[in-house]
Amino acid sequence: MALFMIAMASTAVALPSADERANRLVAAMTLDDKIGLLHGDVALPWTRGDGVSFKVPPGAIPAAGFVPGVPRLRVPALYETDASLGVGNPQFYRQGDVATALPSSLAWAASFDSAVAYAAGALVGSEARAKGFNVLLGGGMDLTRDPRNGRNFEYLGEDPWLTGVLAGAAVRGTQDQHVISTVKHFALNDNETNRSTLDARIDRTALRESDLLAFEIAIERGQPGAVMCGYNRLNADYACGNHWLLVDVLKTDWHYPGWVMSDWGAVHAVSDALNGLDQESGSQLDREVFFSGPLRAAVEAGTVPIARINDMVHRIVRTMIAVGIVDDPPVAADIDYAAHAKIALDIERKGIVLLKNANALLPLSRNLKSLAVIGGYANVGVPSGGGSAQVIPSNGATVRFPASDSIPEFFDPSAPVEAIKTAMPETLVRYEGGGFPARAAALAASSDVAIVFVTRQEREGVDIPNLTLPDGQDALIAAVAAANPHTIVVLETGNPVSMPWLEHVAAVLEAWFPGQEGGQAIADVLVGAVDPSGHLPLTFPRSAADFLRPTLPNLGAVPGAPVAIDYTEGADVGYRWYAAAGVAPLFAFGFGLSYTHFECDHLVVKGGQDLRVTFDVRNSGDRAGADVAQLYLTSAAGRRTLRLIGFQRVDLAPGERRSVSLTADRRVLGWFDEAHRRWRLSGGVYRVRLGKSAADLGLGGEAVIAAR
Numbered sequence: 001m002a003l004f005m006i007a008m009a010s011t012a013v014a015l016p017s018a019d020e021r022a023n024r025l026v027a028a029m030t031l032d033d034k035i036g037l038l039h040g041d042v043a044l045p046w047t048r049g050d051g052v053s054f055k056v057p058p059g060a061i062p063a064a065g066f067v068p069g070v071p072r073l074r075v076p077a078l079y080e081t082d083a084s085l086g087v088g089n090p091q092f093y094r095q096g097d098v099a100t101a102l103p104s105s106l107a108w109a110a111s112f113d114s115a116v117a118y119a120a121g122a123l124v125g126s127e128a129r130a131k132g133f134n135v136l137l138g139g140g141m142d143l144t145r146d147p148r149n150g151r152n153f154e155y156l157g158e159d160p161w162l163t164g165v166l167a168g169a170a171v172r173g174t175q176d177q178h179v180i181s182t183v184k185h186f187a188l189n190d191n192e193t194n195r196s197t198l199d200a201r202i203d204r205t206a207l208r209e210s211d212l213l214a215f216e217i218a219i220e221r222g223q224p225g226a227v228m229c230g231y232n233r234l235n236a237d238y239a240c241g242n243h244w245l246l247v248d249v250l251k252t253d254w255h256y257p258g259w260v261m262s263d264w265g266a267v268h269a270v271s272d273a274l275n276g277l278d279q280e281s282g283s284q285l286d287r288e289v290f291f292s293g294p295l296r297a298a299v300e301a302g303t304v305p306i307a308r309i310n311d312m313v314h315r316i317v318r319t320m321i322a323v324g325i326v327d328d329p330p331v332a333a334d335i336d337y338a339a340h341a342k343i344a345l346d347i348e349r350k351g352i353v354l355l356k357n358a359n360a361l362l363p364l365s366r367n368l369k370s371l372a373v374i375g376g377y378a379n380v381g382v383p384s385g386g387g388s389a390q391v392i393p394s395n396g397a398t399v400r401f402p403a404s405d406s407i408p409e410f411f412d413p414s415a416p417v418e419a420i421k422t423a424m425p426e427t428l429v430r431y432e433g434g435g436f437p438a439r440a441a442a443l444a445a446s447s448d449v450a451i452v453f454v455t456r457q458e459r460e461g462v463d464i465p466n467l468t469l470p471d472g473q474d475a476l477i478a479a480v481a482a483a484n485p486h487t488i489v490v491l492e493t494g495n496p497v498s499m500p501w502l503e504h505v506a507a508v509l510e511a512w513f514p515g516q517e518g519g520q521a522i523a524d525v526l527v528g529a530v531d532p533s534g535h536l537p538l539t540f541p542r543s544a545a546d547f548l549r550p551t552l553p554n555l556g557a558v559p560g561a562p563v564a565i566d567y568t569e570g571a572d573v574g575y576r577w578y579a580a581a582g583v584a585p586l587f588a589f590g591f592g593l594s595y596t597h598f599e600c601d602h603l604v605v606k607g608g609q610d611l612r613v614t615f616d617v618r619n620s621g622d623r624a625g626a627d628v629a630q631l632y633l634t635s636a637a638g639r640r641t642l643r644l645i646g647f648q649r650v651d652l653a654p655g656e657r658r659s660v661s662l663t664a665d666r667r668v669l670g671w672f673d674e675a676h677r678r679w680r681l682s683g684g685v686y687r688v689r690l691g692k693s694a695a696d697l698g699l700g701g702e703a704v705i706a707a708r
Contacts, residue, residue, distance in 0.1 A: 022318035040067035086391035101391035103515035107351030109537035114169035121173025139183035153494030157537025158574030164217025171222030178324035185230030206570030246276025259315035348521035354532035363528025375434030376453025381411035382518035387460025393516035414519035437479035458494035531625035535592035575694035588695035596621030607703030619652035637684030683707030
């Protein structure tokens with residue numbers, strides 16, 4: 001048998017590579033074929049502001065986008081769906097078409113677990129494929145530079161290493177299903193206020209060491225088929241026509257082989273093609289369809305070389321082949337929504353963060369006599385973030401409420417009240433809506449424990465003006481806490497919140513936007529069916545007054561007016577800025593409590609060409625749980641700093657000990673030399689410490705690293 005296998009191997013013929021196959025296809029295409037692949041339409045019926053109406057393009061699936069293929073060459077069309085947190089169904093156009101609604105990306109990030117991100121990406125990719133889509137517009141990963149950005153819930157926090165590792169895992173999960181994934185929005189699309197006219201200004205070196213580092217890591221690890229450029233300008237030039245960003249950095253320095261697609265309505269000129277943009281998406285939203293007739297005219301006039309057109313098409317077709325949508329196209333299939341619901345439940349369980357637990361009030365005793373549950377529409381479901389990330393959940397009808405700013409708020413049908421009642425059958429559980437704080441306080445006073453659920457609507461296109469809870473919810477918490485010292489607050493938000501009531505409540509959980517199984521997950525943590533193991537992927541400031549920009553930039557700006565933000569913090573995003581400025585946060589990046597206890601010891605740090613760290617983590621408590629070991633760089637060759645350079649989620653039984661080994665990527669240790677466009681590592685002593693958060697560092701060690 002071995003001889004036969006060797007003989008077979010010796011006569012095997014190597015199959016052509018994706019690049020070789022793409023070259024042949026491009027050579028066989030006409031100019032019309034090529035131009036047709038370089039722009040796509042919104043695949044929905046809609047009417048533009050100028051009164052022009054559009055229908056679903058022939059052959060398209062009603063969704064975010066559609067790009068016709070080249071049937072005679074067996075080049076498939078691109079069927080594109082919004083899918084940050086589940087397969088979208090905009091305008092509810094596809095009647096009866098539901099999807100698994102996942103927790104927000106911040107919940108994935110709070111797990112500090114690449115396996116969680118991979119599972120999320122794979123789930124959405126598999127559902128997209130089963131519905132006929134072959135491009136997933138996911139991979140959101142802009143860093144949190146402002147905790148009021150309305151779209152932060154779609155992203156992965158403030159740290160470039162955590163964000164890059166998790167985004168790469170999510171993309172890999174999707175593309176393993178033979179569905180192309182994007183990463184977005186490239187780059188510095190960090191506020192929604194006037195996002196189409198915003199100029200994000202930052203030093204190039206600082207950008208390389210922060211937001212671009214996150215993208216670089218994600219692209220290396222996930223190899224996304226497409227990068228979606230953002231609406232904003234970057235240092236004066238629009239991101240979708242920014243030569244430095246798309247050509248110098250992405251395609252030259254990073255050797256990226258995929259294609260750059262625009263965000264919907266983010267193209268401004270034919271010349272964007274010369275500056276690195278490969279495809280115009282949602283072209284009806286632009287001033288004109290630049291990458292159709294105008295691009296063809298530019299080719300015929302010689303102002304855009306045919307070689308550039310060939311490169312654009314090659315990148316798209318090569319990616320189709322490499323990811324598998326040519327040889328293994330989507331096939332309509334049944335979806336096991338019950339199995340996927342269990343994955344959504346697991347993700348939220350691992351992402352919930354316990355922020356306070358005075359006198360070990362949690363987990364709740366299942367023999368508790370009476371429990372008041374107040375506010376947050378907790379008798380109905382759990383809130384979801386709005387915009388293109390909105391999902392029609394698979395487990396029941398979405399409930400819609402008018403919000404205070406007239407934008408509707410959607411709740412997934414996973415009611416925490418019912419889940420708590422099921423988990424605590426011997427307890428009298430009573431619900432009060434919270435519209436009248438006095439009535440809520442009276443219920444709390446007559447109950448052993450009170451739980452207040454609070455929400456804040458956050459969505460694409462709108463930033464929140466501050467960190468307070470809207471609609472009098474802070475006053476509601478204060479009234480309940482005054483009536484019952486055993487008050488627990490459950491936050492269902494997409495950003496940090498200020499907590500003027502914190503010292504008066506006994507416990508606080510951050511549940512994020514928890515997805516369609518969120519009610520069950522929250523109940524599981526409250527009663528101790530699972531241990532809380534989430535850790536904050538972004539800093540919670542005490543108030544906006546402590547933040548670098550206390551007032552939301554451009555608050556009140558005229559829509560469409562040119563605006564700008566100067567990111568003077570440079571690479572010191574989030575916890576790094578707080579440390580450098582000497583400002584103590586309310587809850588630090590990486591913070592999270594557990595119902596058990598963990599200890600780290602036996603730290604060994606080794607240097608040389610790389611920095612390698614080993615240590616043990618032990619569960620010293622009396623119940624199973626998961627710790628997130630965090631490794632921070634505190635000094636680099638004599639220069640003080642604070643950077644997360646490694647992390648590992650560790651699940652441990654009571655008394656169990658496990659060894660952890662981490663090797664730091666040289667880029668999180670070093671600095672970027674923009675003049676020579678390369679990463680450098682200074683030789684010298686590097687000091688590291690293990691931390692329970694960025695503000696609570698413990699065991700430390702050091703090693704000498706060689707210059708590179």
